[in-house]
Amino acid sequence: MCSNPTPVREIGPDTLISRATALVSTYETASNPELIQHLPEAAADLGDLCPPPAPATGLYVLRGLPVDDAGLGATPPHWSDASPERTAVWDVAMLLLAATAGRPFGWEGQQDGRLVHDIVPSRGHEHGQTGASSTVTLAAHNEDAFHHGRAHLMLLGCLRNPDRVATSAAAVRHTDLDGADIETLSAPVLPILPDDAYDEARGSALEPPRVPTLWQGEDGLCLRFDPAYTPLEQAGPGYRAAYGRLGRELERVRTGVRLDPGDVLVIDNDAVVHGREPFRARYDGTDRWLKRVNVRLPDRARPPAEATEHGYGQRPIDPCQER
Numbered sequence: 657m658c659s660n661p662t663p664v665r666e667i668g669p670d671t672l673i674s675r676a677t678a679l680v681s682t683y684e685t686a687s688n689p690e691l692i693q694h695l696p697e698a699a700a701d702l703g704d705l706c707p708p709p710a711p712a713t714g715l716y717v718l719r720g721l722p723v724d725d726a727g728l729g730a731t732p733p734h735w736s737d738a739s740p741e742r743t744a745v746w747d748v749a750m751l752l753l754a755a756t757a758g759r760p761f762g763w764e765g766q767q768d769g770r771l772v773h774d775i776v777p778s779r780g781h782e783h784g785q786t787g788a789s790s791t792v793t794l795a796a797h798n799e800d801a802f803h804h805g806r807a808h809l810m811l812l813g814c815l816r817n818p819d820r821v822a823t824s825a826a827a828v829r830h831t832d833l834d835g836a837d838i839e840t841l842s843a844p845v846l847p848i849l850p851d852d853a854y855d856e857a858r859g860s861a862l863e864p865p866r867v868p869t870l871w872q873g874e875d876g877l878c879l880r881f882d883p884a885y886t887p888l889e890q891a892g893p894g895y896r897a898a899y900g901r902l903g904r905e906l907e908r909v910r911t912g913v914r915l916d917p918g919d920v921l922v923i924d925n926d927a928v929v930h931g932r933e934p935f936r937a938r939y940d941g942t943d944r945w946l947k948r949v950n951v952r953l954p955d956r957a958r959p960p961a962e963a964t965e966h967g968y969g970q971r972p973i974d975p976c977q978e979r
């Protein structure tokens with residue numbers, strides 16, 4: 657693993673937390689549709705708290721938000737057990753950060769359509785390839801790579817991480833691939849199938865679209881990569897070899913980010929893949945607990961061909977979209 661330091665932005669918590677606290681006193685939880693409607697307005701004067709990461713690095717950590725560990729209560733054993741009241745101020749603070757950058761959104765088929773997801777280790781999922789896993793390495797991937805509507809930015813807020821488990825991150829712009837490999841991987845050869853977090857989409861009978869692994873975005877090379885859900889055996893030997901070289905390069909440039917409570921990791925989901933090192937879940941109420949928010953940047957373009965994809969019938973919930 658490479659030891660490049662992750663850029664850090666210090667954040668003064670006062671304005672953000674007082675704004676979130678005021679919203680919670682009116683709307684109670686981050687799931688209140690009225691709060692969501694007011695979100696763009698509530699974030700409008702907060703300034704540039706959470707800008708997109710610099711293109712060359714593709715990520716940074718926001719540091720300085722307070723976490724009241726005792727007030728959180730126990731880490732829930734499953735996302736569906738999380739109490740929206742306990743973490744309401746943090747949830748709303750995450751949404752405000754997201755709204756200063758772009759539009760927070762969710763998915764119909766994930767965590768009941770919530771905009772703020774709880775990432776906790778869950779019994780029975782230890783060996784899976786989702787955020788609920790623990791004892792296996794969560795392989796590097798773009799978030800929701802199977803879908804053309806995937807996030808441009810992903811925010812991972814840390815409430816608790818007692819064993820300092822590292823989130824891994826690797827920027828495709830740090831890799832050293834030759835032009836022939838980039839050309840090979842820019843052809844739409846393989847599909848990316850929905851991951852295990854999407855039961856309904858996984859049952860889709862729709863023909864999987866073949867998508868490019870790499871493309872050139874306005875800010876540089878971009879990728880759409882999720883090897884755990886990519887049927888590599890369907891590609892020819894040349895493509896498989898180039899895909900393998902990309903995977904090894906991402907491994908070479910990978911960094912580990914050990915989030916502490918109060919940190920928010922901001923990842924450019926077009927430029928950086930993320931994963932997680934293995935760890936032993938405790939299941940005693942003190943486990944690692946992250947909050948995740950997906951963000952859409954309205955002005956960022958992706959390859960036009962993505963617009964024709966069906967997304968396996970999985971629809972985003974995008975309540976801040978202009979109507």
Ligand SMILES: [Fe+2]
Pocket residue numbers: 787797798799800930
């Ligand atoms: Fe992920």
